[in-house]
Amino acid sequence: MTDLPSKIHIKEEGPREGFQIESADIRTADKIALIDALSQTGLKHIQIVSFVNPKRVPGMADAAEVVAGIMPVPGVQYAGLWLNQQGFLRALDTGRLYMAGKLTLYASQAFLMRNQNRTPEQQLAAQPDLIRLYQANGVSTSTGFVTAAFGCNFEGDVNPSYVVQLVGEMRCIAAEQGETLKVIGLGDTMAWATPEKIKKVVGAVRDANPDLAISLHLHDTRGMGLANAYAGLQMGVTHFDAAVAGLGGCPFAKHAGAAGNVCTEDLVLMCEEMGIDTGVDLEALIECATLAETIVKHPLPGKAKSGGSLAALRRARTAASA
Amino acid sequence: MTDLPSKIHIKEEGPREGFQIESADIRTADKIALIDALSQTGLKHIQIVSFVNPKRVPGMADAAEVVAGIMPVPGVQYAGLWLNQQGFLRALDTGRLYMAGKLTLYASQAFLMRNQNRTPEQQLAAQPDLIRLYQANGVSTSTGFVTAAFGCNFEGDVNPSYVVQLVGEMRCIAAEQGETLKVIGLGDTMAWATPEKIKKVVGAVRDANPDLAISLHLHDTRGMGLANAYAGLQMGVTHFDAAVAGLGGCPFAKHAGAAGNVCTEDLVLMCEEMGIDTGVDLEALIECATLAETIVKHPLPGKAKSGGSLAALRRARTAASA
8 A cells, every 4th residue: 555644634724714714794702603613623723713803804803702702722723814013913912823834935926926926035024023023923934835836727737846846945945034944835715736847846846855744734615625635645644734525626617726725624525535644533424514515604625524424334234233 | 747638528317417407497499409509519439318117207207209200310319218128128129319328337236226225136137038138139348337347325335355256256157148347436425435435446446457347427416426426537447428418316305315417518618628528619519508498497506507618718819919
């Protein structure tokens, strides 16, 4: 058999990914209920809100209330997302979130210009200030993330060697500010990855950075999320972002890039069946996925919540024959 | 990179898988329209109907009319499914179908008893008559299929060595009747496969039968359809069943085993992006998937029809920069 990792770490991003794209009329109490349920599954890191402009993302207007309302479970990191200094300070102000600095570089220059109106040089130049802002607030930076690392709707294919270059630049910038990157996240932001492309890019990044852990952030827009995760596992990747029930994106918007992250319970099912420890109680997570669907009031793409776990079927058989 | 096949063969089963499970009020003309559209995509084998009891499967009551109504494209095999002598003779009577005998053995004894009220011995004993029926009608038998080859809701895990045993028995039975099996199909009927299980079972069957082609029939009930197909490709599998738009199963029935086959256009997208020739025009196939969704009047699970192909995005970029 192939040499898969014995254990992986999952960053649950469903609440943040989901509620920022769903209609804004989801009750704060429902968001809190889902987060509290997720806290009981064994997940150790849950990204629960984003601190963004409530005019642009009305679903996140109640971010601070959500953070204030959860019942934190010891050992679980609750995280937020921010895109600028103001958002970072709002996250910090909650006093309840796991705060970690992250550097982000775009592997697509076209997407960078379109999204942030910046050149690659301007993007690089902005990073040291970010690290210093974090440091001034007692927050260290140990993750670097590459957006659109596998391709981009606006730029097309991305050269793996450019991804490697960006990772090197992030490491240097961090080091110059006295920080040490430990994890490199590769984002398949617009779902251009195939399993073979995962192998190519992960292989190139790892060859140049054998001392760093690699994390994959995989969108399922073209249905290859789990296949890409499997290719990542074959390359020894041990960190995955995922979203319960496949929350995020919008199943009804027919634009490219519409789907959410790879579904957490589907990923957990695949890993556990292959002997890879996720630390997650699959049955409890499936209940969370069903709860998420109830809350958003429309079908969500995850499969395990309707297909069911194999472990449950095995237990039912054992019980019947006992 | 891994040693993937340069070309695969896809058996499109969407019309048969889909229309037998959808509500019976789909117009015959719509079924024909979908089949005729699929005929223009480059697919070389399309299973279009099943000849089963119309009282049990009302959606297939018009099977003969569908067969009579299509406009066959030269080079495309149009096939039907049957479960007994009566169904076989109905298929033969159409005079328009590609007729091929297939042996089927169940790897799950519990499922065999439940579904057919037979023991493994009775199952084996029934095969020679089937081959002779085919031969008496000028139809040869070159495929053997193992149902529930990766596990079963009623039996649990299936031992790969039992699958190997069944394949050996089918080869012997065929040889005794003067037939030669060339393809072995492995069915993940109830979606118990994981990528690693695919490797294990395919590896075991191939080691014992290096002269046979292996075909995979993968249901997507637990979301691992494409991941399992990728594992199959890594094992050199060159034949896949698939269903346009992911037709089949029932996305609204919350019972285990609910989902259809792996989605054809998602499989084609993955393969073509990895340099594996499918012979299929992806854009034309995506149009068929959209047509299928229009016909059944509810969302179908395939992703590429909303996510879009990468080739189209590359072309749009080239056109914009020209």
